[in-house]
Amino acid sequence: xxxxxxxxxxxxxxxxxxxxxxxxxxxxxxxxxxxxxxxxxxxxxxxxxxxxxxxxxxxxxxxxxxxxxxxxxxxxxxxxxxxxxxxxxxxxxxxxxxxxxxxxxxxxxxxxxxxxxxxxxxxxxxxxxxxxxxxxxxxxxxxxxxxxxxxxxxxxxxxxxxxxxxxxxxxxxxxxxxxxxxxxxxxxxxxxxxxxxxxxxxxxxxxxxxxxxxxxxxxxxxxxxxxxxxxxxxxxxxxxxxxxxxxxxxxxxxxxxxxxxxxxxxxxxxxxxxxxxxxxxxxxxxxxxxxxxxxxxxxxxxxxxxxxxxxxxxxxxxxxxxxxxxxxxxxxxxxxxxxxxxxxxxxxxxxx
Numbered sequence: 004x005x006x007x008x009x010x011x012x013x014x015x016x017x018x019x020x021x022x023x024x025x026x027x028x029x030x031x032x033x034x035x036x037x038x039x040x041x042x043x044x045x046x047x048x049x050x051x052x053x054x055x056x057x058x059x060x061x062x063x064x065x066x067x068x069x070x071x072x073x074x075x076x077x078x079x080x081x082x083x084x085x086x087x088x089x090x091x092x093x094x095x096x097x098x099x100x101x102x103x104x105x106x107x108x109x110x111x112x113x114x115x116x117x118x119x120x121x122x123x124x125x126x127x128x129x130x131x132x133x134x135x136x137x138x139x140x141x142x143x144x145x146x147x148x149x150x151x152x153x154x155x156x157x158x159x160x161x162x163x164x165x166x167x168x169x170x171x172x173x174x175x176x177x178x179x180x181x182x183x184x185x186x187x188x189x190x191x192x193x194x195x196x197x198x199x200x201x202x203x204x205x206x207x208x209x210x211x212x213x214x215x216x217x218x219x220x221x222x223x224x225x226x227x228x229x230x231x232x233x234x235x236x237x238x239x240x241x242x243x244x245x246x247x248x249x250x251x252x253x254x255x256x257x258x259x260x261x262x263x264x265x266x267x268x269x270x271x272x273x274x275x276x277x278x279x280x281x282x283x284x285x286x287x288x289x290x291x292x293x294x295x296x297x298x299x300x301x302x303x304x305x306x307x308x309x310x311x312x313x314x315x316x317x318x319x320x321x322x323x324x325x326x327x328x329x330x331x332x333x334x335x336x337x338x339x340x341x342x343x344x345x346x347x348x349x350x351x352x353x354x355x
Contacts, residue, residue, distance in 0.1 A: 004032060004033070004034050005031075005032075005033050005034065005096045005097075006033065006034040006035075006036065006093060006094065006095040006096055007028060007033045007034070007035055007036075007095060007096065007097055007098075007099060007352065008036050008037070008038060008090065008093060008095035008097070008098045008099070008109070008113070008118075009021045009024075009035065009036070009037045009038075009049075009054075009098075009099050009101075010037065010038045010039060010098065010099070010100050010101070010105065010106045010109040010110075011039070011045060011100060011101030011102055011103050011105070011106055012039040012040050012043040012044070012045035012046075012061070012103040012104075012105040012106070013040070013043055013044075013045075013103035013104060013105065014044065014103070014196065014264075015044055015048065015196070015244075015266075016125065016196065016264050016265065016266045016267075017045065017101045017102050017103040017106075018044065018045045018048045018049065018101070019167065019266050020101050020123060020125070020164060020165045020266065020344075021037075021049075021099075021101060022048070022052065022167055023165035023166055023167040023168070023344075023345055024099075024165050024345060024348065024349065025052060025054075026168070027345060027346075027349055028349075031349075031353075035054055035055075036054065036055045036056075036057070036093055036095065037049045037054050037055065037056045037057070038056075038057045038058075038059060038086060038089060038105075038109050039056065039057075039058060039059075039105055040058060040059065040061040040105045041058035041059070041060070041061075042058075043061075043103075043105065045103075045105075046058065048246075051246070057089050059081075059082045059085040059086050059089070059105065059108060059109070060078045060079075060081040060082040060085060060108075061078060061079070061082055061104055061105040061108070079107065079108060082105070082107075082108030082109075083108040083111050083112055085108070085112075086108040086109045086111070086112030086113075087111075087112035087115050087116065088112075089112070090109075090112045090113055090115075090116045090118060091116055094116075094118075095113075095118055096118070096119075096355075097118065097119050097120070097121060097352055097355045098110065098113040098118055098119070098120045098121070099120075099121050099122075099123070099348075099352060100120060100121070100122045100123070100133075100136055100140070101122075101123050101125075102122070102123070102124065102125065102130060102132050102133050102136075103132060104132055106122075106132055106133075106136055107132055107135050107136060110122070110135075110136040110139045110140065111139055113139070114139035119141045119355040120136070120139055120140040120141060121140065121141060121142050121143075121144065121348075121351055121352055121355060122136050122137060122140045122142070122143040122144070123143070123144045123145075123146075123162075123164075123165075123348065124143055124144070124145050124146065124150060124154075125146050125164060125264075125265035125266060126146070126147075126150075126265050126291040126292075126294070126295055127147050127149060127150055127265075127291065127294040127295050127298055128150065128153055128291060128294055129143075129150070129153055129154065130289065130291065131289070137154070137155070137158065140158065141158070141355055142158055142159075142160055142351055142355070143158050143159050143160070144160055144161075144162040144344075144347070144348055144351060145159060145160070145161050145162065146162075146163060146164040146265050146269060146344070147161075147298065148161045149298070160351065161342065162342060162344050162347035162348050162351065163269075163341060163342025163343060163344030163347055164265065164266065164269040164344040165344045165345040165348055166269060166270060166273050166344065166345065167250075168345075169247075169250050170249065170250050170253065170270055170273070170274070171250075171273060171274065172250060173249075173250025173251050173252070173253050173254030173255075174250070174251055174254055175251070175254040175255040177251040177254075178248070178251030178252050178254055178255035179255055181248055181251055181252075182219070182221060182240045182252075182255075184219040184221075184238065184240065184255075185219060185238065188217070188218060188219045188238065189217070189218055189219070189257040189258075189326075190218060190219040190220075190221060190255050190256050190257050191214065191218040191219065191220050191221070191256070191257070191258055191259075191260065191322070192221045192223075192252055192253070192255075192256035192258070192259045192260070193207050193220070193221070193222050193223065193259075193260040193261070194223040194259070194260075194261050194262075194267065195223065195224065195225050195261075195262060196225065196261075196262055196264055196267070200225065200262055200281075200283075201228075202281075202310055202313055203260070203262070203281055203313075204222070204224050204225070204228055206313055206314070206315055206318050207220070207222060207260075207318075208222075208230060208233065209315045210315050210318055210319055211233070211236060211239060213319060214319075215236065215237065215238035215239055218238070218257075219238050219240075219255075220238060220239045220240070221240050221242075221252055221255075221256070222239065222240065222241040222242070223241075223242055223243075223244065223245060223252075224241050224242070224243060225243060225244070226243045226244060227243070228243065229241055229243055253270070253274055253276065256276060257277070257326075257329075258276065258277045258278065258279070258322070258325055258326060258329065259271055259276050259277070259278045259279075260278070260279045260281065260322070261278060261279075261280060261281070262280070262281060262282060262283060262292060263280045263281075263282035263283070263292035263293070263295040263296035263299070263305075263307075264292060264295070265291075265295060268280065268295060268296075268299055268304075268305070269344075271304075271305075272299075272304055272336055272339060272341065273341065275333050275336045275337060277306075277325055277326070277329035277332045277333060278304075278305050278306070278325075278332075279305070279306050279307075279308060279321055279322060279325050280295075280296045280299065280300075280305045280306070280307045280308070281307075281308050281309075281310055281313060282295065282296040282307070282309070282310070283310070284309070284310045284311060302335065302339070303331070303332065303335035304332065304335055304336050304339065305332070306321060306324060306325045306328075306332070308321045
């Protein structure tokens with residue numbers, strides 16, 4: 004039996020593509036194991052799937068000065084030793100890495116053990132962890148075709164993103180049963196990612212009295228961001244994080260407001276959901292979401308509102324524009340040339 008080692012962590016975005024591949028890997032009779040951080044969200048998500056999970060030490064890679072850089076280097080070195088030992092014991096046939104700081108020790112440990120590594124880059128431009136991992140990898144798969152311009156031609160391949168099949172098969176009726184919302188109203192879904200988005204949360208809640216007059220509002224606010232004072236607001240439902248219910252919420256949503264993380268926007272494109280993107284600013288990130296959002300805006304798939312212009316008034320105005328032009332956005336998304344990322348990535352893994 005072939006063994007595949009999966010790695011990725013820090014946010015749910017670095018785990019969900021693995022979950023999309025799992026049914027196919029199991030069907031192909033792979034023995035599947037996972038290496039992530041000790042306490043990251045990946046541990047919770049992967050153990051729910053019944054997979055064998057190994058935690059290692061993980062340090063953050065920073066492009067700027069921080070005193071933690073001096074201590075985190077020892078965490079990374081410890082992680083490399085742990086990953087090297089674990090991979091030597093497991094003897095996987097291939098490693099598939101989805102990004103995040105924890106993957107660097109795993110990829111280096113695989114290289115030391117001469118195990119082939121396949122990396123997947125979700126964003127338009129590669130992140131620091133994947134730039135390092137690329138040196139030790141056989142192939143790097145990309146979600147977006149233009150990403151090939153930033154990578155060595157000998158290693159890069161455009162595959163698209165793996166998307167969970169259940170995301171495409173959500174039931175709106177199940178969603179209304181779960182949320183107990185009014186089916187006669189259009190539904191607005193806001194998701195700030197697994198860690199939440201403070202600016203989005205605050206703005207949405209400031210606009211609730213106006214929004215709930217017209218919409219059902221479903222708010223995925225992130226862990227630790229529930230507002231107890233809003234639990235009984237009619238037409239408003241807030242959740243820290245959802246798992247198996249996500250396809251239902253997507254199915255019942257008439258429009259989606261989101262950050263511009265790659266996994267979410269590729270799901271929105273696949274589902275043809277009119278969407279308003281509010282990307283993380285360059286002050287809060289390396290700017291990858293700005294690039295993602297700009298690409299989708301130019302393609303006519305998304306309406307974009309920059310966070311430095313985010314006010315309650317502008318939020319409502321953008322939402323009205325989105326709903327007025329939603330058929331145009333849907334039409335543009337229907338014309339999009341999309342790749343079957345799941346099958347394409349499986350072919351690359353099988354090769355190695």
